[in-house]
Amino acid sequence: MSKTAALILAAGKGTRMKSDRIKVLHEVAGQPMVCWPLNAAREAGAEELVVVVGHQAEQVRERLNDEAGLRIALQAEQLGTGHAVACGLPALSGNSTTVLILCGDTPLLTGATLQRLADAHDASKVAVTVLTARLADPFGYGRIVRDSTGKVQRIVEQKDATPEEAAISEVNSGIYCMELDFLRAHIDNLGSDNAQNEYYLTDLVAIAVAEQRGCVAVIADDAQEIMGVNDRVQLSQAGRLLRERINIRLMQGGVTLIDPERTYIDAGVVIGTDTEIWPGCVLRGKTVIGKGCLLESNVQVCDCTLGDHVHLKSGSVLAEAVLQHEVAVGPMAHLRPGTVLHDQVKIGNFVETKKAVLGAGSKASHLTYLGDAEIGQEVNVGCGTITCNYDGVNKHKTVIGDNVFVGSDVQLVAPVTVGRGALIAAGTTVTQDVPPDSLAISRTPQVNKEGWCLRKKPC
Numbered sequence: 001m002s003k004t005a006a007l008i009l010a011a012g013k014g015t016r017m018k019s020d021r022i023k024v025l026h027e028v029a030g031q032p033m034v035c036w037p038l039n040a041a042r043e044a045g046a047e048e049l050v051v052v053v054g055h056q057a058e059q060v061r062e063r064l065n066d067e068a069g070l071r072i073a074l075q076a077e078q079l080g081t082g083h084a085v086a087c088g089l090p091a092l093s094g095n096s097t098t099v100l101i102l103c104g105d106t107p108l109l110t111g112a113t114l115q116r117l118a119d120a121h122d123a124s125k126v127a128v129t130v131l132t133a134r135l136a137d138p139f140g141y142g143r144i145v146r147d148s149t150g151k152v153q154r155i156v157e158q159k160d161a162t163p164e165e166a167a168i169s170e171v172n173s174g175i176y177c178m179e180l181d182f183l184r185a186h187i188d189n190l191g192s193d194n195a196q197n198e199y200y201l202t203d204l205v206a207i208a209v210a211e212q213r214g215c216v217a218v219i220a221d222d223a224q225e226i227m228g229v230n231d232r233v234q235l236s237q238a239g240r241l242l243r244e245r246i247n248i249r250l251m252q253g254g255v256t257l258i259d260p261e262r263t264y265i266d267a268g269v270v271i272g273t274d275t276e277i278w279p280g281c282v283l284r285g286k287t288v289i290g291k292g293c294l295l296e297s298n299v300q301v302c303d304c305t306l307g308d309h310v311h312l313k314s315g316s317v318l319a320e321a322v323l324q325h326e327v328a329v330g331p332m333a334h335l336r337p338g339t340v341l342h343d344q345v346k347i348g349n350f351v352e353t354k355k356a357v358l359g360a361g362s363k364a365s366h367l368t369y370l371g372d373a374e375i376g377q378e379v380n381v382g383c384g385t386i387t388c389n390y391d392g393v394n395k396h397k398t399v400i401g402d403n404v405f406v407g408s409d410v411q412l413v414a415p416v417t418v419g420r421g422a423l424i425a426a427g428t429t430v431t432q433d434v435p436p437d438s439l440a441i442s443r444t445p446q447v448n449k450e451g452w453c454l455r456k457k458p459c
Contacts (some may be wrong), residue, residue: 003047003095003096003097003098004044004045004046004047004048004096004097004098004099004100004118004177005046005047005048005049005050005092005093005096005098005099005100005180006038006041006044006046006048006049006050006099006100006101006102007050007052007085007088007089007092007099007100007101007102008034008037008038008041008049008050008051008052008102008103008104009052009081009084009085009088009101009102009103009104010024010034010051010052010053010054010060010104010105011052011053011054011055011057011075011078011084011087012024012054012055012078012105013054013055013056013078014026014105014230016230016231017230017231017232017235018231018232021056021059022055022056022059022060023104023105023229023230024060024104024105025056025059025060025063026229026235028107028229028235028238028239028242029107029239029242029243029246029266029267030266030267030268030269030284030285031107031266031267031268032063033104033105033107033229033235033238034051034060034064034104034105035064035067036106036107036108036109036242037102037103037104037106037107037109038051038064038067038070039111040102040109040110040111040113040114041100041102041111041114042111043110043111043112043114043115044100044111044112044114044115044117044118045115045118046100047095047096048069048071048092048093048095048096049067049069049070049071050070050071050072050073050088050091050092051064051070051071051072051073051104052073052074052075052084052085052087052088053072053073053074053075054074054075054076054077054078054084055078057072057074060072071091072091073087073088073090073091074087075087075088079192079198079199080192080196080198080199080200080201081174081198081199081200081201081202082187082190082198082199082200082201082203082204083198083199084201085101085183085187085201086187086188086199089183089184089187092180096180097179097180097181098118098121098122098177098178098179098180099177099178099180099183100114100117100118100175100176100177101174101175101176101177101178101201102114102175103173103174103175103228105228105229105230106173106174106175106225106226106227106228106229107229107238107242108224108225108226108227108238108241108242109175109225109226110225113131113220113221113222113225114175116218117129117131117175117177117218118177120177120216120218121177121178121216124214124216125214126208126213126214126215126216127178127179127182127204127208127211127213127214127215128176128177128178128179128182128204128205128208128213128214128215128216129176129177129178129215129216129217129218130144130152130155130172130173130175130176130205130215130216130217130218131173131175131176131217131218131220131226132144132170132171132172132173132217132218132219132220133170133171133173133219133220133223133225133226134169134170134171134219134223135169135171135223136169138166138168138169138170138171139158140158141158141171141172142155142156142157142158142171142172142174142202143155143156143158143161143165143166143168143170143171143172144168144170144171144172144217145165145168146170151209151214152205152209152215152216152217153205153206153209154202154205154206154209155172155202155205155206156202157196157200157202159196170217170219171226172202173220173225173226174201174226174228175226176201178204179213182204182208182213183204186204186207187204189207190203190204191203224241242267243263243264243265244260246265246266246267246269247260247263247265248260250265250271253271253273254272254273254274255271255272255273255274255275255276255277256274256275256276256277257277258276258277258278258279259278259279262279262280263277263279263280263281264281264282264283265281265283266283266284266285266287268285268286268287269283269284269285269286269287269288269289270287270288270289271283271288271289271293272289272290272291272292272293272308273291273292274291274292275289275290275291275292275293275294275295276293276294276295277295278295278296278297278299278314279297279298280297280298280299281295281297281298281299281300281301282299282300282301283295283301283302284300284301284302284303285302285303286303287301287302287303287304287305287306288304288305288306289301289306289310290306290307290308290309290310290325291308291309292308292309293306293308293309293310293311293312294310294311294312295312296311296312296313296314296330296331297314297315298314298315299312299313299314299315299316299317299318299330300316300317300318301318301319302318302319302320303319303320304318304319304320304321304322304323304335305321305322305323306323306327307323307324307325307326307327307343308325308326309325309326310323310325310326310327310328310329311327311328311329312329312330313328313329313330313331313332313333313349314330314331314332315330315331315332316329316330316331316332316333316334316335317333317334317335318334318335318339319335319336319337320336320337320338320339321335321336321337321338321339321340321341321353322339322340322341323335323340323341323345324341324342324343324345324360325343325344326343326344327341327342327343327344327345327346327347328345328346328347329341329346329347330347330348330349331349332349332350333347333348333349333350333351333352333353334351334352334353335347335352335353336352336353336354336355337354337355338354338355338356339353339354339355339356339357340356340357340358341358342357342358342359342360342362342377343360343361344360344361345358345359345360345361345362345363346362346363346364346365347363347364348363348364348365348366348368349365349366349367350366350367350368351364351365351366351367351368351369351370352368352369352370352371353369353370353371353373354370354371354372355371355372355373356370356371356372356373356374356375356387357373357374357375358370358375358379359375359376359377359378359379359402360377360378361377361378362375362376362377362378362379362380362381363379363380363381364381364385365381365383366383367383367384368381368382368383368384368385368386369385369386369387370385370386370387370398371387371389371390371395372387372389372395372396372397372398372414373387373389373397373398373399373400373412374397374398374399374400375400376400376401376402376403376404376420377402377403378402378403379400379401379402379403379404379405379406380404380405380406381406382405382406382407382408382409382410382426383408383409384408384409384410385406385408385409385410385411385412386410386411386412387412387414388411388412388413388414389414395414396414396415397414397415398412398414398415398416398417398418399416399417399418400412400417400418401417401418401419401420401421401422401436402420402421403420403421404418404419404420404421404422404423404424405422405423405424406418406424407423407424407425407426407427407428408426408427409426409427410424410426410427410428410429410430411428411429411430412424412430413429413430413431416430416431416432416433416434417433417434418430418433418434418440419433419434419435419436419437419438420436420437421436421437422434422435422436422437422438422439422440423438423439423440424440424441425439425440425441425442425443427443428440428441428442428443429442430442
């Protein structure tokens with residue numbers, strides 16, 4: 001699809017969402033709604049990309065800031081789709097000959113369908129090609145009006161339709177492929193004599209027909225692709241359908257999902273073959289999971305990198321952590337941002353880590369907090385151990401060398417360093433550095449008072 005641009009219309013507020021946030025920034029399967037048609041345009045080969053913004057323009061601009069090759073156009077006042085396109089056209093260069101016009105609230109649209117639309121447009125040599133669908137209940141959509149030979153004549157909006165026109169089942173998706181010269185020549189000539197007093201892009205169809213430049217319709221194979229999201233119900237429906245696509249793609253690629261309908265995976269997540277995922281798991285953001293991993297039920301992972309053969313046990317929560325190969329975590333563990341676990345590390349139940357690096361073979365099996373810590377290889381951290389990393393003003397670091405044994409119920413008051421091969425006795429509060437191969441013990445002497453319980457018993 002050479003020399004093709006794409007205009008994505010994303011200026012509307014979306015009042016039916018009943019939200020302080022503009023509609024197109026609501027997330028669907030891990031991406032803002034507007035990113036889905038944007039990505040579809042890229043997949044179809046669009047070389048220029050322009051998003052027309054209006055409400056909360058700065059927020060949209062900021063969210064799309066990292067999108068390569070994207071330009072933003074402003075529609076300061078929302079006066080209809082024709083006006084939105086008029087605002088976006090100046091942002092296009094003179095290199096494109098055709099333009100795809102897309103809606104920012106159609107996350108189910110695919111690149112394959114857009115490619116089919118563009119190919120049909122190229123083959124037909126007309127000025128306008130429109131993507132349509134046949135719906136059992138077409139209420140709310142513009143209708144495609146054809147003549148007796150089946151040629152498209154015009155598009156009529158729901159509020160302007162006669163009863164006969166309202167009975168038509170073929171509807172307008174709001175998605176077009178147009179010749180750019182035709183669009184530039186006529187976009188400023190649109191009128192607003194309609195029920196909405198807006199400038200309808202659909203009027204260009206009748207103009208193209210009147211000038212004998214023609215319009216053809218491409219009927220979508222899957223009518224769900226044209227579904228616009230206008231409220232929270234439709235947002236949920238679109239999310240379910242997109243997650244279904246994601247899960248099918250993953251399973252076809254060698255990932256086992258025990259119950260796909262209860263597994264929630266964002267679009268940006270990458271998962272290796274032979275990984276098995278149990279129900280209730282939520283995988284978000286830029287998470288990458290290696291081969292042969294096992295994620296038990298109700299695990300949550302966000303923006304993490306997992307190596308091969310990692311085992312995440314039930315109820316564990318991970319965010320912005322890096323796990324190398326053959327790591328075991330949980331159940332009910334919490335890995336916070338900055339956690340790095342090297343090969344064969346074991347993090348057990350009710351262990352929390354934050355900015356903690358654990359060397360290969362180290363383990364903290366249960367009921368432990370490790371924050372702002374650098375821990376060497378083959379270290380055993382006993383039950384109930386905590387790094388006391390915060391003094392009320394600043395965070396401080398704990399460093400533990402290789403082959404250290406930390407007994408149960410130990411407090412490491414940072415900043416503190418424990419040398420290689422040392423042993424920290426159970427119940428010790430470490431406030432000073434421990435030399436290598438040393439025993440550190442700090443306990444209140446035990447006192448036994450014989451017979452004390454007997455004297456306290458009631459007579």
